[in-house]
Amino acid sequence: MHAASASASSTSGVSSASHSLAPYGWDEVWEAQFAPYAAQGLLPGRVVRVDRGQCDVLTADGVVRADTTYVTPHDPLRVICTGDWAAVDPVGDPQFVRAYLPRRTAFVRSTSSTRSEGQILAANVDHAIIAVSLAVELDLGRIERFLALAWESGAQPLVVLTKADLVPDATGLSYLVEDVETAAPGVQVLPVSSTTGDGVDVLTAVVSGGTSVLLGVSGAGKSTLANALLGEDVMEVQATREVDGKGRHTTTTRNLLALPGGGVLIDTPGLRGVGLWDAEAGVGQVFSEIEELAAQCRFHDCAHESEPGCAVLAALEEGSLSDRRLESYRKLLRENRRIVAKTDARLRAEMGREWRLKSAEGRANFNAKRGGSRRYP
Incomplete structure (x- = not known):
């Protein structure tokens, strides 16, 4: 030819x-x-x-x-x-x-190994569905962690509160949704029950366009939710423990499935660890209200700890920003810097210098309290 x-x-x-x-x-x-x-x-x-x-x-x-x-x-x-x-x-x-082909989006997390390598979980995803079980107490910090990775991937996050039928009354469910919405600004929060079918039609409409990845810890109800979206029992489902709501890993590989109403679903195994991987922009998106406040601080490099003119601390004092939210923001930023520093020599040196300065200041303050001289490097 x-x-x-x-x-x-x-x-x-x-x-x-x-x-x-x-x-x-x-x-x-x-x-x-x-x-x-x-x-x-x-x-x-x-x-x-x-x-x-x-x-x-x-x-x-x-x-x-x-x-x-x-x-x-x-x-x-x-x-x-x-x-x-x-x-x-x-x-x-x-x-x-x-x-x-070059990926449009990629969902990446840090592995739990000592080498802290990145692990890609799914590619070319439009929607990142974060499944959270209402059968156990909400872990808002974990939701924020998932959201940071989702935003960083380039996909649009969506929080699905599974097993909503286990919440005894509508008022209680409304409060739970509000709590998650506070931790997920700009993200749709959808309570769903695969048992009663409540909310499944809304979720089906959302995922009917593009590719969605289903994420969450073991026992979050991902496989049951996947079956509800698929309209048949394709994914194996196992019971969760009543003590802590945890389940065994029903899904052991990442599988891509076409949905009958349109769209594609990637189901993933339950994640034991959700380590950040160079997700600074994603963290900023999750805590957008803190980032907006930080832009109003007197100093552009404000650490939001004790600096004068800090808009973040002012919001904390007046009650418009919660202690939990600020601490979660600080925790994820610190973790992300540690991960990035392992492959970025310049950042590693900068973090070392900051640590030495803080140590020196701590020693100087201790000496001052004891009447000693106040010395800095």
């Missing part, structure tokens, strides 16, 4: 694929980005599952099992993941993923 006719054949193949893959998010922009791979005779497909060096890729011809050897770099943030758009060999045993 001549090169010209081969190229034409490949292009027409992508056009037909674009139609069959449209329910999974394929569009004209993806098609244009894929053109160089189409010219090589490769097929487009969306990664629906990754497992130990192989992945399932949905192509126009169906789901194929492909080897990821060619897209397994040393950087853990560049390995292929669920939600990626891949370029796959049309034939072969095994077939190989040769490349994947």
Whole structure:
């Protein structure tokens, strides 16, 4: 076959694929980005599952099992993941993923290992659904942590309060929603019951456009919620412990599923740890009211601890800002700086200098109280 006719054949193949893959998010922009791979005779497909060096890729011809050897770099943030758009060999045993298209969004967390590497959980996501169980006491700090990662990913967060039928009265449910809304400015908070169906229709409408990733800790009701959205029992569900509301990891891999009402859902295993990964902008978005107050402080580098003219401390004193909210903000910023400092020598040196200055000031204040001389480095 001549090169010209081969190229034409490949292009027409992508056009037909674009139609069959449209329910999974394929569009004209993806098609244009894929053109160089189409010219090589490769097929487009969306990664629906990754497992130990192989992945399932949905192509126009169906789901194929492909080897990821060619897209397994040393950087853990560049390995292929669920939600990626891949370029796959049309034939072969095994077939190989040769490349994947640049990601529009990526949900990344820090691993729990001592190396603190980043781990990518899902790619090309439009909505990040944070499932929070109402069967146990709300952990607003954890919700804020999830939200910071969601905003940083580039996706639109949505907090879904599952098991709403377990709240005995409407007034109590309203108070719980208000508490979460305070911790999630600019984010829709939706109480849902997979048992009664309340709120499921609203959530279905939200996720019907684009790709959504379902996140939360074990026992949050993610699998039950996924089944409600899918309209059938696709995901296995296990009972949670009555003592603490925790459950075992029903979902063990990240799976991409088409929703009957439109849209795509990526279900993820329950997350034991939700470490930040270079999420300063995300933290700022979650605590937008504190960031706005900080802009009004007298000093541009105000630490909001004891400085004169601090608008944040003024809001704290007058009661418009809570102690819990400010402490959560400080905690997440400190954690994020520690993570970034592990790969940023300049920031690491800056943090070391700040620590030395604070230590010296602490010693000087201690000496002053004992009548000693007050010395600074």
